[in-house]
Structure formats: structure tokens, C-alpha cells
Amino acid sequence: MLQQWVILLISFCYLGVLFAIAYYADKRADTGRSLISNPYIYTLSIAVYCTAWTFYGSVGRAATAGVGFLPIYLGPTLMAALWWFVLRKIIRIAKTHRLTSIADFIASRYGKDPLIGGIVTVIAVVGIMPYISLQLKAVSTSFNVLHSFQGASPLAHGAGPFWNDTALYVALLMAAFSILFGTRHIDATERHEGMVAAIAFESMVKLLAFSAVGIYVTYSLFIGPSELISDAMYEPNLSRLMEFGALPGGYANWFAITFLSMMAIMFLPRQFHILVVENVNESHVRKASWLFPLYLLAINLFVLPIALAGLLMFPEGSVDPDTFVLAVPLAENQRGLALFVFLGGLSAATGMAIVETIALSTMVCNDLVLPVLLRIKAFQKRNISRVLLVIRRGSIVAILLLGYLYFRLIGESHTLVTIGLVSFAAAAQFAPVILIGIYWRGASRNGAIAGLLAGFAVWTCTLLLPSFAISGWIRSSILQTGPFGIELLRPYQLFGLTAFDPITHSVFWSMLANVGFLVGVSLFDRQDAVARIQATLFVDVFRHEGADTFLWHGNATVAEIKDLVARFVGPSEAARSFASYEEEEEPFDMRPNAQADANLIAFAERKLSGAIGAASARVMISSVVKGEALSIEGVIKILDEASQVIEYSHRLEEKSRELEAATAELRAANLRLKELDRLKDEFISTVTHELRTPLTSIRAFSEILRDNPGLDLEERQNFLEITVKESERLTRLINQVLDLAKIESGTAEWTRECVDLKLVILDALTTTSRLFLENSVTIDKELPTESVFVMGDRDRLVQVAINLLSNAVKFCESGSGRVTVRMDCQQGEARMEIVDNGPGIHPDEQTQIFEKFHQLKGLYNEKPGGSGLGLTICKRIIEHLGGRIWVESRPGEGAKFSVALALCKPGKEAQQKRKHSNIEAYIEPA
Amino acid sequence: MPETKRKNERLVVLFLIGALALNYPLLALFSKVKVLFSIPVLFLYIFLCWVLFILGVALIMELPASPLYPMQLPKRRNPE
Secondary structure, eight states: OOOHHHHHHHHHHHHHHHHHHHHHHHHHHHTTOOSSOSHHHHHHHHGGGSOHIIIIIHHHHHHHHGGGGSHHHHHHHHHHHHTTTHHHHHHHHHHHHTOOSHHHHHHHHTTTOHHHHHHHHHHHHHHHHHHHHHHHHHHHHHHHHHHHOOTTOOOOOSOOOGGGOHHHHHHHHHHHHHHHHHSSSSOTTSOOHHHHHHHHHHHHHHHHHHHHHHHIIIIIISSOHHHHHHHHHHSHHHHGGGSGGGSTTHHHHHHHHHHHHHHHHHHSHHHHIIIIITOSOTTHHHHHHHHHHHHHHHHHTTHHHHHHHHHHHSOTTSSOGGGHHHHHHHHTTOHHHHHHHHHHHHHHHHHHHHHHHHHHHHHIIIIIIHHHHTTSHHHHTSOOHHHHHHHHHHHHHHHHHHHHHHHHHTGGGSOHHHHHHHHHHHHTTHHHHHHHHHHOTTOOHHHHHHHHHHHHHHHIIIIIHHHHHHTTSSOTTHHHHOGGGOGGGOTTSGGGOOSSOHHHHHHHHHHHHHHHHHHHHHHTOOOOHHHHHHHHHHHTTTTSTTGGGGOOOSBOBHHHHHHHHHHHHOHHHHHHHHHHHHHHHOOSOOOTTSBOOHHHHHHHHHHHHHHHOHHHHHHHHHHHOBSSOOOHHHHHHHHHHHHHHHHHHHHHHHHHHHHHHHHHHHHHHHHHHHHHHHHHHHHHHHHHHHHHHHHHHHHHHHHHHHHOTTOOHHHHHHHHHHHHHHHHHHHHHHHHHHHHHHHHHTOOOOOOEEEEHHHHHHHHHHHHHHHHHHHTOEEEEEOOSSOOEEEEOHHHHHHHHHHHHHHHHHTSOTTTOEEEEEEEEETTEEEEEEEEOSSOOOHHHHTTTTSTTOOOOSSSSSOOSSOSOHHHHHHHHHHHTTOEEEEEEOTTSOEEEEEEEEBOOGGGHHHHHHHHHHHHHHHSOO | OHHHHHHHHHHHHHHHHHHHHTSTTTGGGGOSSOEETTEEHHHHHHHHHHHHHHHHHHHHHHSOOOOSSOOOOOOOOOOO
């Protein structure tokens, strides 16, 4: 029980301190030394989120629903993690386009349409009204408690005549503060530094006050949290608060409120104002995104202890749990503490109301009143910067009085939390148009209008109407029979959905309708040029900064532009900003009669947008700038072209990579061709040389025989022998060349049968036995006892064996030469190896010896005997038969030629033949 | 931008973890009338998650995000 005048005196002193702080901060700002330009003040100002609802209502909620008070703070905590990219993007957009409110932001995103701004403003005002009334209710209730608390007696509710009502005076006082610090300048983008500083101070006070009462209750009234909690655990009524069952609506309600508060922390008009419009530097978001959740954690630590203490101290129902924070210290006669708590609650309430009314009044003025005013002829040519201020101040008073009216009519019948959640659900209607709008270019103007209206309609039906009904303002039968007697539209069971509690129910339906209409309509909508430009500028804000400077192409003189701006922001302010523009941008021509260039027009539009909102600014600028209103089509083209150019260059890069690869392949092929060409030349000279040698000797010996008839028989015989041999060599050479040509052109004839490889080798050995004898080369045979069958052409295989054998002999030293022929079966294939102990083959040449016309050189100084075709023919034959041939050798240690061929069973001969006939038909077209 | 991108990815994952931890069904595991360290388990769990979440955001925000691949910045020589 405190004297009324004491409470009033202390309250006025406190408000005086707030005024002083705000005044000091504004003075500092004017001299350029900002008090609020740091992340800590920014964080504290965001804590305007914690209103009287938090201060008094959390304890009330905890006393009835246990953990139910927490999701309202867990949601913002989760959301804060996403601030770094969502909020930063919104801030960047708002700064680039000088947007001053959430209505301005949404209107600007959807083609600067005044209609959308108007809709958003109406939703905001109607939706936030309960919230403002909640603050008034909290202050007046706490005043009454402080003033007339009688031990554990129930509070006397019921309002007296309005001139005796504390809430009315609180409302008027808040209006005065808002007007003084919220509407000093006409340009709303100029930050209200004083107001922010005062709000930050209030956030400190409310945290300290709440913690003070918490510490007092926990450690002074009880010995500590453990005693308090163990006391509570003995009471079945209290212990039930420790689990989830205490929360009406259960997990669905928990989820819905978490979601609502996630949206509310960003899209309540005052949160948007503090987070975005009052933000000094977007890097402050970094610290705020973890400091702010920390603040929320701190202010919630003592909620449960206070609630439990209150429930333990006051028998069931004797004191409203919403007033425990005050009632507990008062019951213990701690007047000083109670007064401090009252100031904390006052801070929470005034902070919220001030920021909210400033934000709302900007919206009402710029998006509701001005568009109408600008249509009236009388206002079109007048200087209305004064009028603007009057409108804004008037709307502040009007909003607070409306809040008071709501409080008088409805507020008494609800708890704090219920009122607050109704407003949260209204603010959540802005979330889809903003979040989808800044990430999806396709979200269209008509989609936004449809989504907002649908969501708002569902909200009205499922939350606003019932709150009217419960308070008895309209017939309460509407809850059972539905509006207009349509049962399907019963507010708490829309379309018969009964699974959820009222809040979850409303969130579900309104979000479904909102997102559904926004996306659905957008998908089938065609956007005009302005809307498309704005969508691109918003979605790609980090790419095209200040890109709307080339929007205007019409004609206007510098003087006309200056006049226009002066009419809205006042002549002195206009002169100052144009002067700073001239200084910074160094424009081409600023004489009054000169043509205003696109940059200047864009600057003027941004300046106007700060004062009267983006939508009205666009209307005003286009009323002055004549000619081809603007080259929007051109801008679209530029934007589109830019993206096309990027795409083209991507494709070009890809093409050039492909081309590079192709070039490399071609170069390799060309090298190979050159090599082949060189080999062919060499071959021709070799072949001609080879052909000439035997021809020369045949001719020489024939001439001797012809010219010397007297030669004795033995000599004659000898000469004829040589002639025959040389002819044979000639024939062999020609045969080989023809043979290779045939194989290569695919006209050779092949038979395919099961051949005994052992017989093939024995045949070849017989054929070459004379060669071995003549060259005195020993032959070793390591052949298996049984037959080994492979699929192939018998004659060709013999040819291969002979070739390899004679090759081996050729490179063996006469006398010490030794050739080994080996044959075995490995892994399903037959293998034939012919090993010699000749000089070996240099590793560089091992891959080349199978190539056509390649002859080993440098091993002997003399010319190698042979055409250079033998091994090539072998390779072609073996490959044609599906086998492999390779060489292993080291210089000085001989060489080993190996041939591997697939095994076959003699019985399958016929089958195999058929199988191969197709391939043969393909390889050798008859 | 790669550093910011990395930061964003981490934040989104942290957000998802937080949203999972603080909702049904994980929450239901702790919904019982019981005290641990003389604090009801449900409150203990929620506040613990809360503290850890804030710690996570603070770490991601304040520590420089390491780029995907360690890069060697060329050393600048001071002009004499």
C-alpha cells in the first residue's frame, strides 16, 4: 500500500529521466557523436520485444501453464540465428531504398503500390491495437495493485469513470513522449536516436527490476531455488506445472507459439522499426544475434521461481497471477522493491507503446492518409511538410486513444498473454509476403494482396471476433453458431477443425490461406514492368546496388525537382540535402533551368520516399517528370540483358573448354599422322631398296650367264641357284606387302576353326628347321604333352609362328644362339612364348616394333634383313583372332615374344563358327 | 563471399538442430515430474538447450569462419 502521490511522483521523475536521456542522445546525434551506434545499444533496443506482457504476463502464464511461457522467447532465440542472412538482407534493402516502415517495405517490393501499403497499415493498426491496450492495462493494473494492495484480498476490478482512469493518463503521457521524440524530423529514415537511447535504458531497467524481485524471492524469501522447488513439488497443484500436461493445447500449441514468436520478433511493426529502420550499421546484427537471446534468457530465469512463490504464498485464486511480480514483494512489505518493480513494468509498457505508435503513425501517415490527401487538388501544389507532421502527431494520439478504447471495451475480460498472442498472429500475416518476397522474384502484387487479405480475414474470424464475443461486445452465441449462423465458420472450429486450441487453430488456417493465396495467385499472375524491377532489386539486393538510378528518363528541370522535395520536407531541409548531394556526387549541371539527370531524380525520389513512403514518392515524382515517363522497358531490358550476357558467357566458357579439349586431341592425331607419313616414306624407300637388291643380283647373274657361255657347269649351277633364291626372296617380299595390304583393308580371307596350337608350333619348327641349322642356332622345345586347342585360322597361325621364329633366329649370334619355344595354358588362354638370347630390344622401341615399317636399327651396323612387316602382320593376325601379342626384353638379355589366345573345345567348333560369322560379315564385307 | 556462405550454412544447421531439440518428440522425453540438481528436468533441459544454442550462435558469429580450403595468402612486401 503506497500513497498515490508517491507513486505518481516517482513515475514522473522516472519519465523525466527518460526525457533527459533521449534529449541528450539527440544532442549527441546532432553533433555527430552517436550514442547508439554500437551493437550493445542495438541489442538493448531490440529488447523492446519484452513488453509488460513479459514483465507481468510471463509469471501469470507460468503459474497456469508451466513451461507455456517459454516458446514466446525460444522462437526469437531460434530466429536470431537466421538474422545474419535474413535480417541483413532486409536491412540492406530498406537502406538502399530508404524504406521507413514495414508497410513501405511491402508496398515497395510489390511495385510501389499504394493499395498494398494501405492494406498492410490497416492490418497492422487493427492487429496491434489489442497489444497497445495490453500495455495500458498492465500499467493501470500495476498502479492499482501498488496503490490498493491489501494483503491477500482480491483486487477490485471494474473501471470507474474514464477521467478517473489511470490508463487514460498513461496513454496521454505515452503520446506526449512519442510526439516529442518520434516526430522531430519529417524524414522518417533519420534515426530517432533519442528514442532508441531511451528504449535501451528502459530495457536495462526492466531486466534489473525483474532480476531484483527474482533474487529477492529466491534467496531472501526462500533459502534458494532448491528449497522453493522442493516446497512446490509437495503440492500436487504446483508439481503438475513441471511437465507438459499443464500447457493447454500441448505440443501443437507449443509449436504454434514458437512459430508465431519467430515471426513476431521480425515483423511486428515496432520490431521491424527497431531492427531495420533504426539500425545504424548492419554489422551490428552479428553481435545482436547472440546477445539478444542472452537477454531473453536472463529475463526468463526467475519467472518460474516467482510464479511458484506466488502460488505458495497466496491461496488459490486470491491474487491474479499476472500481478505476482508486484504482489509478492508487497505482501512482504518491501515497498522500495515493489516501486522498483513498478518502474520496470512501466519501462516495459512505455517502451513498447512508444516505438509501436511511432512505427504505426509513420505507416498511417504515409500509406493511409497521404495517398488520399495527394489526390485532393488543394494539396497538390502546397507545401505540406507541416501538414505531414500534424498528421503524424495526430495519428499517434489517435492510435493510443484507440488502444485505450479497446482496453475499456474488451481488455478487462482477457489475460495478458491471450491479448498479446492475438497481435502476434496478426503480425505473422506479414511474414509470407516479406520472406517469400525477398527470395522469390515471382511473388506478384496480386498474390500479395490476395495472401494478405485472406490471412487477415481468417485472423479476424478466428481470433478477433471471438475476443469481441467473449467480452460481450457482440453476441457470444457466435462462438457456437458461427457468424451469420453459418456453422462451418465457427471461429474456434473453422470448417469443423477441432484438433487445436484457438491460437494454433488460427495460426494454421491463416498461414494456410495467406501462403496459399500468395503463391497460388503469383503463379498465375503477370507482373508489370515496375513490379518486375522492384522484385529484381529486392531479391538481388546484394548484386544491383542503387540500380534504380537509371529508372527515370523523362524531362524535368532541376528547379522543379527541388521545389517538389521542398514541399514535403521543408525548404531548409531540402536546401541542405541538395547541397550535400552537389558536394558528394558532383553532378553535371545544377542550374535551375537545366535538365535534371536520372541520378538527381533518383536522389529526389529516395529523399521523398524517406518522408512520405515509397509509393507516394513514386506518384509525386511522376507528376513532375514528364515525357516518356520512364524507360522501364529499357531497365527491364538492361536487367534481363545483364543476366543473358552472364548466361552467354557461361556457355562460351563451356564451349571454349570443349574446343580446347578437341584441339588437344587433334594435335595428338596430327602428330601421329605425321609419324605414320614419315614411316610410309621410309617404307617405300626400304621396299624399293629391298626389291632392287634381289633384282640387281638376279640381273647381274643372268647377264653373267648370258655373256659367258663358256662357264663350267658347277659355276653355272651355282649362279642359277642364287638367281632362284633371289627370286624367292623377291616373291616373299611382295607377298608380305600384299598380305598386309589385304589384312588392313579387310579383304583377307579367314577360316575359323579349332586349331591345335601345338601342331601349329611343330609345323612352324619343321619349316624353319633349316634356318636354325644354317645359322647354327640351338632350339629348345618346352611343349605340353597333350594338345591345346585355340580358335583361329591355322595357316595364319603358322605364319605367325614362323615369323616369330625366323625373327628370333635373325637376331641370334651364330653358334652361341639359343631359341626357346614354350607353350602352356594360363587362366583360360593358351600362351606361346618364343625366347631368344640376342641383343634384346631397347625399352623405347618395344612399343614401336609392332608398328608397320618399323625396323630395328642400331643393333647391328648392317641393314636389318627383312621388310619390317613381319611383326606387324603377326600383330594384325593375332588381334584379328581376338588374342594379344607383346614383347618383354631388356637390352643385352634377349627378348621374349608372347602370344595369348583364347582356348576352345574341339567339339564347339561348329557353334563358334556360327557365332563368328556375324562378326566376319561385318569385318570382311564380301 | 565464401566465408559468409559457410557461416550461413552453419547457422541454418544450428537453427534446425535447435528447432528439433525444442519441439516434440525430443521435448516429450523430459516431460516428467522429477528434479535433477534440484531443478525440474523439463526446465533444466530447455534452459540447457537455450544456453548451448546461444553459445553456438556466438561461436559461429564471432570466430572467423575457416574457408573450405586453407589458402595461402601471398605475402605483401612493404615498400621501402
